[in-house]
Amino acid sequence: MFKASIDTSLTQTLNNWGLAHHMITSFAAKDFVYITILLGVMWVGLNSLKEVKPFAIGAYIKHVAIDGFFILALPVGLTTLISELISKWHVRQRPFVAMSNVHAVISHAADGGFPSHHAAFMAAIATGVYLRNRQAGNGLMWLTVICGIARVAAGIHYPTDIIFGITLGIVITVATNRVLMRLLRM
Numbered sequence: 001m002f003k004a005s006i007d008t009s010l011t012q013t014l015n016n017w018g019l020a021h022h023m024i025t026s027f028a029a030k031d032f033v034y035i036t037i038l039l040g041v042m043w044v045g046l047n048s049l050k051e052v053k054p055f056a057i058g059a060y061i062k063h064v065a066i067d068g069f070f071i072l073a074l075p076v077g078l079t080t081l082i083s084e085l086i087s088k089w090h091v092r093q094r095p096f097v098a099m100s101n102v103h104a105v106i107s108h109a110a111d112g113g114f115p116s117h118h119a120a121f122m123a124a125i126a127t128g129v130y131l132r133n134r135q136a137g138n139g140l141m142w143l144t145v146i147c148g149i150a151r152v153a154a155g156i157h158y159p160t161d162i163i164f165g166i167t168l169g170i171v172i173t174v175a176t177n178r179v180l181m182r183l184l185r186m
Contacts, residue, residue, distance in 0.1 A: 018153030028150030116165035123169025
């Protein structure tokens, strides 16, 4: 008799919940990424206000641009690029395609789902902020985890897609940060 893996079993269980709570699942699976982007950008902007003198608009814009690039844009861009390359190399069918008992709660292409680009992208933002402000970074990471669970509940990812995506975002952001810190100390 075939034993379902934890990955497929958890996907089916969460998908059953997601089908019963499709509005919550849809909102968290699709929109939390935009909330994370908005909060990450807002954090960079507000954090930069602390670093410059009042009414120094030019210095503020320069600080926001530099922080925005090093904290968010560079690590998120590298994470997205590497995530895309991995998904081209390792094509894994999405649960709603591969499993007859899993249904997509939100519309999605039947392309490969490993790793979760949403999870990687959001984890990179959360980690970039976390490295400078643990409380804000933790809040963004919780949004990432909830979005990941919702994407499994929506039937478009397996838990391992999410776990790998989050891990990828964290590792690339921490590595990018360490390299940049070494380069800036030279």
